[in-house]
Amino acid sequence: MPYVIGSECIDTTDMSCVDECPVDCIYEGDRKLYINPKECIDCGACEPVCPVEAISQDRRVTEENEPHIADNRRFFIEPLPGRDAPLGSPGGASKVGKVGVDTELVTDA
Amino acid sequence: MTAPPESSAASLPAGATAGRDVEVDLLVVGAGPAGLYATYYAGFRGLRTAVVDSLPEPGGQVMALYPEKAIYDVAGFPGIKGRDLVANLVAQAARFDPVYVLGERAETLTNEAGTTPRAGDRLVVTTDKGTRVHCGAVVITGGIGTFTPRPLPGGHAWEGRGLTYVVKELAAHTGQDVVIVGGGDSAVDWALALADIATSVTVVHRRKAFRAHAASVADMEAGPTTVVTDAQVSHLEGDDRLHTVHVQHKDGTVTAHPAQSVIAALGFTADIGPLERWGIDIADRKILVDTAMRTTVPGVYSAGDITEYPGKVRLIAVGFGEAATAVNNAATYLDPDQPLFPGHSSDDPAGIGAAAA
Numbered sequence A: 001m002p003y004v005i006g007s008e009c010i011d012t013t014d015m016s017c018v019d020e021c022p023v024d025c026i027y028e029g030d031r032k033l034y035i036n037p038k039e040c041i042d043c044g045a046c047e048p049v050c051p052v053e054a055i056s057q058d059r060r061v062t063e064e065n066e067p068h069i070a071d072n073r074r075f076f077i078e079p080l081p082g083r084d085a086p087l088g089s090p091g092g093a094s095k096v097g098k099v100g101v102d103t104e105l106v107t108d109a
Numbered sequence B: 001m002t003a004p005p006e007s008s009a010a011s012l013p014a015g016a017t018a019g020r021d022v023e024v025d026l027l028v029v030g031a032g033p034a035g036l037y038a039t040y041y042a043g044f045r046g047l048r049t050a051v052v053d054s055l056p057e058p059g060g061q062v063m064a065l066y067p068e069k070a071i072y073d074v075a076g077f078p079g080i081k082g083r084d085l086v087a088n089l090v091a092q093a094a095r096f097d098p099v100y101v102l103g104e105r106a107e108t109l110t111n112e113a114g115t116t117p118r119a120g121d122r123l124v125v126t127t128d129k130g131t132r133v134h135c136g137a138v139v140i141t142g143g144i145g146t147f148t149p150r151p152l153p154g155g156h157a158w159e160g161r162g163l164t165y166v167v168k169e170l171a172a173h174t175g176q177d178v179v180i181v182g183g184g185d186s187a188v189d190w191a192l193a194l195a196d197i198a199t200s201v202t203v204v205h206r207r208k209a210f211r212a213h214a215a216s217v218a219d220m221e222a223g224p225t226t227v228v229t230d231a232q233v234s235h236l237e238g239d240d241r242l243h244t245v246h247v248q249h250k251d252g253t254v255t256a257h258p259a260q261s262v263i264a265a266l267g268f269t270a271d272i273g274p275l276e277r278w279g280i281d282i283a284d285r286k287i288l289v290d291t292a293m294r295t296t297v298p299g300v301y302s303a304g305d306i307t308e309y310p311g312k313v314r315l316i317a318v319g320f321g322e323a324a325t326a327v328n329n330a331a332t333y334l335d336p337d338q339p340l341f342p343g344h345s346s347d348d349p350a351g352i353g354a355a356a357a
Ligand SMILES: Cc1cc2nc3c(=O)[nH]c(=O)nc-3n(C[C@H](O)[C@H](O)[C@H](O)COP(=O)(O)OP(=O)(O)OC[C@H]3O[C@@H](n4cnc5c(N)ncnc54)[C@H](O)[C@@H]3O)c2cc1C
Pocket: A041, A042, A043, A044, B029, B030, B031, B032, B033, B034, B035, B036, B052, B053, B054, B055, B059, B060, B061, B062, B065, B066, B070, B071, B072, B073, B074, B104, B105, B106, B107, B141, B142, B143, B144, B145, B146, B147, B272, B274, B275, B303, B304, B305, B306, B314, B315, B316, B317, B319
């Protein structure tokens, strides 16, 4: 039951949440950030700092952000546009840096 | 931060030097809830036990991330504060006087010859401070990994010259101008503790609102501490030692604050780190175990959040059960004449288990 970032983050990406995450599992796409559901320890530290309230627990997301539950996961388990292999669980966003691409759901938003 | 438990004072003399050797039957790696319970259980099985943790105090995630939160799903406790659960676990284990090796990260696992261990070998775990723990078996309760303080950007060169990440001794800041960076409980607690000791205390926090307890924040605001919000440290300046902290405000202006010490309380990040090089099967930073909590290295067991098997649930209650399974299996590994089942603790009026035998 990880936390999930919804559409409000798109083009905001101020990275406040990244500073809070104790396991560094919030990864930067291009126009949005994504939480790795396998690495998230469900601590909730990121939720209150988001200036646009984009973050919520997967059981509590708003109806319009419902597709983002699967989409956060998709960012890691499916190859991103222009890539051969999925990102997987790298064990730390700072090791990976800015990924620079988004999922189709976000690109088409 | 609370003081480490009594027994560490006894077994860890002040100024204990690097390179010391600790001889035990079992080493527990990680003093979170699972590790503390494993420590108790190993004592109950009559094993001399040491427990190592990279944090300066026991408690794992509970103390590092949520000491003040109430926990409602630990068996037998309708509700208990994180801090109190940890204190109880430490008290429960204290009966058997375990050796605490705190503030040290377990780095390597070898046999006495310094090579890859084989079944029956005595094991040596060496820490980053050079302590060598010699033992017959290991239980890894490393949770989500070792916690390290989140670094202050641009601070690296100032470590040991004015920048610290924890307050080891309040008195060390007597008569200093101190800048504390952060908005959580540690930042505010240290500001309160230093208010009467330091010449001045300034707290710099990136946001307007503090995450710390509202009551502590109110105490801090009512006291002599200068509170600077919506601002972050832009750079540190000094000669041999730090003398000025430059703080950038949201509107872009930069102010200079004289300071001989800056304490960065920016929280922790966790990383499994050295355990990945112990020759144990690990997938996605989790240790694969069988139903006896055995890892793929003989004599090395695991329990708690760090283990992985089909159906795994990461909760304190589950970690306790795994810890008991791991230790009881380790006990029969160490001495095949020992039964797997430990006996009932309630059959022993003093509750001191095999240690008394
Ligand atoms: C905000 C929050 C709320 C939670 N609420 C609940 C709840 O209500 N109920 C519940 O059951 N669970 C809860 N959990 C989960 C619970 O905290 C964990 O399941 C539990 O702490 C796991 O215990 P552990 O002993 O396995 O590992 P941890 O608590 O992670 O402890 C592991 C310890 O090992 C140390 N370590 C790791 N590697 C090394 C090394 N190489 N050398 C030295 N030391 C090392 C670390 O420093 C750490 O102290 C919560 C977690 C969070 C973050």
